[in-house]
Amino acid sequence: MIGQRPRLELRQTQRLAMTPQLRQAIQILQMTNQELDRFVEAEMERNPLLHRAGDAPRGVLRRDAADRPLMDAAAADPSPALALREIDRPNTGVTLDFAHVLYADEMPAFAAALVARHARILGVHLNDGYGKWDNGLMVGAVHPIQTVELLVELERVGYDGAIYFDTFPDHSGLDPVAEARTNIEVVERLRAIAAGLVGHSDLRAAIARQDAPTAMRLVQAAMLG
Numbered sequence: 169m170i171g172q173r174p175r176l177e178l179r180q181t182q183r184l185a186m187t188p189q190l191r192q193a194i195q196i197l198q199m200t201n202q203e204l205d206r207f208v209e210a211e212m213e214r215n216p217l218l219h220r221a222g223d224a225p226r227g228v229l230r231r232d233a234a235d236r237p238l239m240d241a242a243a244a245d246p247s248p249a250l251a252l253r254e255i256d257r258p259n260t261g262v263t264l265d266f267a268h269v270l271y272a273d274e275m276p277a278f279a280a281a282l283v284a285r286h287a288r289i290l291g292v293h294l295n296d297g298y299g300k301w302d303n304g305l306m307v308g309a310v311h312p313i314q315t316v317e318l319l320v321e322l323e324r325v326g327y328d329g330a331i332y333f334d335t336f337p338d339h340s341g342l343d344p345v346a347e348a349r350t351n352i353e354v355v356e357r358l359r360a361i362a363a364g365l366v367g368h369s370d371l372r373a374a375i376a377r378q379d380a381p382t383a384m385r386l387v388q389a390a391m392l393g
Contacts, residue, residue, distance in 0.1 A: 193251035261290035304336035319362035
């Protein structure tokens with residue numbers, strides 16, 4: 169009969185714990201715009217203290233736009249960047265689409281600064297459109313100053329990744345090769361302007377003292393000559 173004796177064994181196992189916050193962050197990243205809108209509306213119905221960025225809380229009178237702080241009036245939705253920070257994986261990030269940012273009533277340059285600060289920019293889709301219309305127009309067709317502002321911010325944060333042209337020549341019968349060539353030419357000109365504005369000491373000083381007229385004149389001079 170084989171004798172039995174006590175013995176001590178050590179075993180090491182590893183498992184991934186999905187916290188509720190991480191699970192929700194992953195679900196939000198997979199939502200379409202429509203699904204995200206429905207999700208936000210449902211959360212706002214359940215919690216009366218929630219309100220969309222830029223909107224006054226329910227039951228509170230909204231102040232005049234002139235009385236609101238600049239960053240409050242132009243605040244971009246931080247949820248994608250915060251979700252990515254929660255996930256904390258090196259192969260995740262945000263692709264900025266210029267027209268989509270406008271569609272969301274956000275500022276492209278501010279969105280780029282927010283993402284660069286809290287996550288990482290993986291790509292940039294340059295195009296243009298009329299706000300709530302995802303037109304896919306050629307770069308700078310409607311918002312040239314906002315495009316330069318975005319390129320300035322990308323230069324400041326050191327973005328050196330890919331720039332795509334998410335435009336739709338087929339919708340209007342344009343020659344896609346000619347449109348792509350025009351996009352490249354426009355972006356090269358606007359990037360050269362942005363590079364000159366990044367280190368512009370007079371522009372930095374005007375921004376620091378919130379001197380909008382001077383800043384406008386300097387930007388217009390750089391763009392229009």
